[in-house]
Amino acid sequence: MTRKEQYYKLFASAKKPTDPDTLAVLKYFGNDDKYWYINSLDCRSFLGQSGHFMRELALEHNGDLAVILAKTQETLTPLMPLGIADFDNVDWHWIGLNFLWGEIFDEVEDM
Numbered sequence: 001m002t003r004k005e006q007y008y009k010l011f012a013s014a015k016k017p018t019d020p021d022t023l024a025v026l027k028y029f030g031n032d033d034k035y036w037y038i039n040s041l042d043c044r045s046f047l048g049q050s051g052h053f054m055r056e057l058a059l060e061h062n063g064d065l066a067v068i069l070a071k072t073q074e075t076l077t078p079l080m081p082l083g084i085a086d087f088d089n090v091d092w093h094w095i096g097l098n099f100l101w102g103e104i105f106d107e108v109e110d111m
Helices: 003-013 020-030 048-060 065-070 072-079 092-099 103-110
Strands: 036-038 045-047
Touching: 003 065, 003 092, 003 103, 020 092, 048 065, 048 072, 048 092, 048 103, 065 072, 065 092, 072 092
Parallel strands: none
Antiparallel strands: 036 045
């Protein structure tokens, strides 16, 4: 199974969170007033404050999902104001899966 297939399988099987802390993080990154980037590889737009940093994390760790998901919290929490959520209660595994996208693993494979 490729890394991309592994990502899609994990993402499809992940239970969507309902806890208020994880939802607060999703809402913060999902606001329309945050800036967007256009991915030069496939021209898809993605939220810069989450997708950009998750992409960098994926490239830095050669697409290793276990490492990427383990480092999601330390990667994204500096981008958020304090008090938005209890960061220790956030489902960072799901947040990481949510702000990655499958095409990044194509880019990793091309490296």
